[in-house]
Amino acid sequence: MSTFEGWYFKHQKQNSTLALIPGLSAEGAFIQxxxxxxxxxxxxxxxxxRRHAPVVIGANRFALDGVSVSIKSPEVTLSGKIRYRxxxxxxxxxxxxxxxxxxxxxxxxxxxxxxHELFGAFNLNGKVLDFTGGKGYIEGDSGRSFPEGYSWxxxxxxxxxxxxxxxxMAAAAKIPCLRKSFWGTICIVQIDDKTxxxxxxxxxxxxxxxxxxxxxxxGNSTLSIEVVGGxxxxxxxxxxxxxxSRRIYETPSCMAWFxxxxxxxxxxxxxxxxxxxxxxxxxx
Numbered sequence: 001m002s003t004f005e006g007w008y009f010k011h012q013k014q015n016s017t018l019a020l021i022p023g024l025s026a027e028g029a030f031i032q033x034x035x036x037x038x039x040x041x042x043x044x045x046x047x048x049x050r051r052h053a054p055v056v057i058g059a060n061r062f063a064l065d066g067v068s069v070s071i072k073s074p075e076v077t078l079s080g081k082i083r084y085r086x087x088x089x090x091x092x093x094x095x096x097x098x099x100x101x102x103x104x105x106x107x108x109x110x111x112x113x114x115x116h117e118l119f120g121a122f123n124l125n126g127k128v129l130d131f132t133g134g135k136g137y138i139e140g141d142s143g144r145s146f147p148e149g150y151s152w153x154x155x156x157x158x159x160x161x162x163x164x165x166x167x168x169m170a171a172a173a174k175i176p177c178l179r180k181s182f183w184g185t186i187c188i189v190q191i192d193d194k195t196x197x198x199x200x201x202x203x204x205x206x207x208x209x210x211x212x213x214x215x216x217x218x219g220n221s222t223l224s225i226e227v228v229g230g231x232x233x234x235x236x237x238x239x240x241x242x243x244x245s246r247r248i249y250e251t252p253s254c255m256a257w258f259x260x261x262x263x264x265x266x267x268x269x270x271x272x273x274x275x276x277x278x279x280x281x282x283x284x
Contacts, residue, residue, distance in 0.1 A: 002026035002242020005142040007054055009067055010252075011082060011118055012157055012274055013134025017253040018122060019276070020069065022062050024049050026242040029057050031071065033078055035124070036253050039234040040076040054112075054140070064112060064138070069122070080122035080129075084136055087117060087165075096186050098201040106145050106176055107239075112138040114167040114190045115156040139169070145240045146248065147173035151214050152278040153225050153256060160270035165192050168258055168268075170214060170223060172206050183209075185216050187223055189260050191267055196260070198223060211279050220263045227277050228255040251277045 006023025021032035029049035033040040048058040055062050059070045066083040095101045096111045115137060121130040135156050156167035170187040184200040198204040204218035212227045231254035237244040256275035260268040 003142065003144055004239040004242050004244070005051075005140070006239075007062060007112075007138065007140040009062055010137040010154070010276060011122075011131045011134060012136070012253070013118065013131045014157075014274075015253075016129055016131065016134070017274070017276075018124070018129060018131070019252055020062065020067060021236075022055050022057050022060065024055075025239060025244045027244060030237075030244065031057060031060060031069075032236060033071070033076060033124075034234055034236065034250065034252050037232055039236060040073075041237055042071055042073050042076065066120070076125060078122060078124050080120060082118050082120035082122070082131055082136075084113070084116040085119065086113070092188065092195070092197075096188065096197075096199075098199055100184075100201060103177075105143060107141055107143040107147060107173075109171065109186065110140040110142075111169060111188060112140060114169065114188060115165060137167070137169075141239075143239075144242055146238045146246065146280070147175065148280070149174040150278070150280050151209055153214060153227070153275060154277075155256065155258065155272045155275040157274045158258075158268075158270060158272045160272070161268070166190065166268060168223075168225075168260070170198075170216060170225060172209050172214060172216070187216055189223060189268070191260075196221060196262060211281070222259075222261045224257075224259040226257045227251075227275070228257060228271070230255045230273065248278060248280060 004025040009020045019034040029044040050056040068081040071078040118131040118134040150173035152171045154169045167190040172185045187198040189196040198218040208215035214225045231251045233251045238246040238248040240246040255273045257271045
């Protein structure tokens with residue numbers, strides 16, 4: 001069966017968002033470009049794809065220290081270079097998938113950086129997007145297909161907590177296993193130099209999952225996320241049996257309210273207008 005792999009490099013500075021999604025599927029290599037108002041999908045031959053720190057597609061390089069792009073197609077032109085600087089260790093101590101990473105899953109998820117500072121600019125269709133001083137986020141997926149039903153939310157810029165470093169990623173998905181399926185969750189909350197992990201393999205439960213709300217509880221920890229709205233939603237190609245034949249819907253920047261309680265204390269309780277969000281419905 002055909003497989004895919006792809007990475008998600010998000011660049012955020014206040015009201016400006018640009019996500020780059022390089023990857024490889026059965027049809028060939030691709031780079032998706034997503035902003036608040038527009039999205040593009042640029043195709044490349046497989047021969048131009050090289051996995052290297054973590055990936056190179058033609059003249060475009062995507063790595064943990066930054067990205068450089070030079071894309072020109074009938075629909076879009078994008079050029080520029082962004083460097084990443086890590087003020088603290090935003091990488092995870094072990095895989096977000098935990099022991100599930102050892103199982104033959106239809107989709108495996110990886111988080112490479114929860115937050116880093118940006119330096120540089122892109123030129124998109126003649127418009128300069130300066131991300132210097134903004135924040136970045138990196139994750140990846142590989143396998144055969146995206147889950148049938150899932151929720152995904154990510155944010156690392158909270159204006160109400162301007163004096164703190166807060167980064168949150170949460171996902172809930174329907175996971176096939178041995179001809180059956182179950183709902184699982186993975187979540188990371190980073191507050192300054194502390195990391196809190198909620199996951200099915202640690203006993204986390206999905207309390208609520210609706211199109212605008214996700215609540216996860218694990219022992220004495222509870223994460224509640226409510227997507228208030230705003231922002232544009234884009235239809236993007238997504239993998240199904242290794243081919244980019246499915247459509248998913250992503251809002252790259254919208255208002256959401258995050259509340260995180262730990263051992264009876266509320267550590268985060270506030271909104272951000274810069275959350276990224278995906279929701280795929282499935283008849284449970």
